[in-house]
Amino acid sequence: MFDHGLNWERQEDGAILYQRTPSDPTFIIDERALGQILRFRFLIPLMSCVTLLPAVTLGVVAGHGHVSFAVPIGAFLLGAALFYAYFRSAERRIKRILAGARRSVQAPEPYKTPRDARSWNTLEDGSVHYWSRTMPRPVVLTAQQFAAIGNENTHVLVSFLVSLIVLALTDGYRWVGDINNGTAIAILMAVLSFNALFIARVRRKRHAMLHALPAVPSDTKVQPPLSVVQRLSVVASVLRRKVAGASVLMLMVLGCASLFGIFASGLTLIQLNEGVAFYWGKRSSLPMGPTVPAGAFLASSLLAAWIASAVVARIRWKA
Numbered sequence: 001m002f003d004h005g006l007n008w009e010r011q012e013d014g015a016i017l018y019q020r021t022p023s024d025p026t027f028i029i030d031e032r033a034l035g036q037i038l039r040f041r042f043l044i045p046l047m048s049c050v051t052l053l054p055a056v057t058l059g060v061v062a063g064h065g066h067v068s069f070a071v072p073i074g075a076f077l078l079g080a081a082l083f084y085a086y087f088r089s090a091e092r093r094i095k096r097i098l099a100g101a102r103r104s105v106q107a108p109e110p111y112k113t114p115r116d117a118r119s120w121n122t123l124e125d126g127s128v129h130y131w132s133r134t135m136p137r138p139v140v141l142t143a144q145q146f147a148a149i150g151n152e153n154t155h156v157l158v159s160f161l162v163s164l165i166v167l168a169l170t171d172g173y174r175w176v177g178d179i180n181n182g183t184a185i186a187i188l189m190a191v192l193s194f195n196a197l198f199i200a201r202v203r204r205k206r207h208a209m210l211h212a213l214p215a216v217p218s219d220t221k222v223q224p225p226l227s228v229v230q231r232l233s234v235v236a237s238v239l240r241r242k243v244a245g246a247s248v249l250m251l252m253v254l255g256c257a258s259l260f261g262i263f264a265s266g267l268t269l270i271q272l273n274e275g276v277a278f279y280w281g282k283r284s285s286l287p288m289g290p291t292v293p294a295g296a297f298l299a300s301s302l303l304a305a306w307i308a309s310a311v312v313a314r315i316r317w318k319a
Contacts, residue, residue: 007019007020007021007108008034008108009108014031015028015029015030016028016029016030016031016033016034017104017106017107017108018033018034018037018098018101018108019107019108020094020098025103026103026104026105026106026107026108027098027101027102027103027104028101028102028103028104029097029098029101033097033101036093036097037094037097040090040093040094041090043086043090043250044086044087044090047082047083047086047087047250047253048083051078051079051080051082051083051253051257052076052079052080052083054075054079054257054260054261054264055072055073055075055076055079082253086249086250086253089247089249119131119132119138119222119223119224120146120222121221121222127140127141127142127143128140128141128142128143128145128146129141129216129221129222130146130149130210130222131222131223131224132206132210134203134206134207134210135207135210135211137215137216138215138216138222139210139213139214139215139216140213140214140215140216141213145209145213149206152202152205152206155202156198156199156202159194159195159198160195163191163194163195166187166191167187167188167191167291170184170187170188251307251310251311251314254303254307255304255307257300257303258300258301258303258304258307259300259304260300261296261297261299261300261303262297262300262301262304264296265293265294265296265297265300266293266297268293269290269293269294269297272290272293273290
């Protein structure tokens, strides 16, 4: 459990100092109130993306002439109205929570990057106890070596995102006939090979560096890192609990957005399979293949399943 956030700080006695903005007063709240406030804050950017996604999807369809531009404009205005309504509702709920809280003359300390986590711990001299997923034991790193690991992870993420863009463009050009299947497969194999070699190089270099470092003392605080499956399970469990505690209106909006996303992306995939060409903007712009609508269909399906499981959990909790 972290003891510090962007605008809150946990005291030694367990009390939590919370401040909405730097110009607002500081309040003393408990763990339950902080959880409710953070849940409302967390869902605000999620709502902004979910409510505007249908307008983006319909904008692509309208650009090809299948529907009037009034449809995506109307979807955008409706999504903006729903987002604003939720934003105002969240602000009112936060104000009601803080209305009964005591004020404090002490403000939270400015937020800094946490010095400790499950698999790493920063010491006073700047060295770091770090336990990599590929190592059977934790090792001692300098601050520069630990920063180099973070930079390498960033490079891997950038390579992955650039590869997705290349594959999406390749997929689009293949669907409109500008390149054949052989060329598309060659590009796919080249992209996959590049990423595999790049990741292998990073892992080999990191493993050699970590293997040569000294082991940490037996009384270290670091623990073995969670696997990818364990991390996804924890994130899904936390998100399910947050959505299960949301309002009925919030669940209805998310459910309608997921169903609309399934319908819109599924219809786009069917039309692409029938030979209808979609473009990002005018006809001379970049073509859109099935990668984006397939991803939207998968995301909408996962969101629908997530909402359904949250509703079931809420019904069981109330029962």
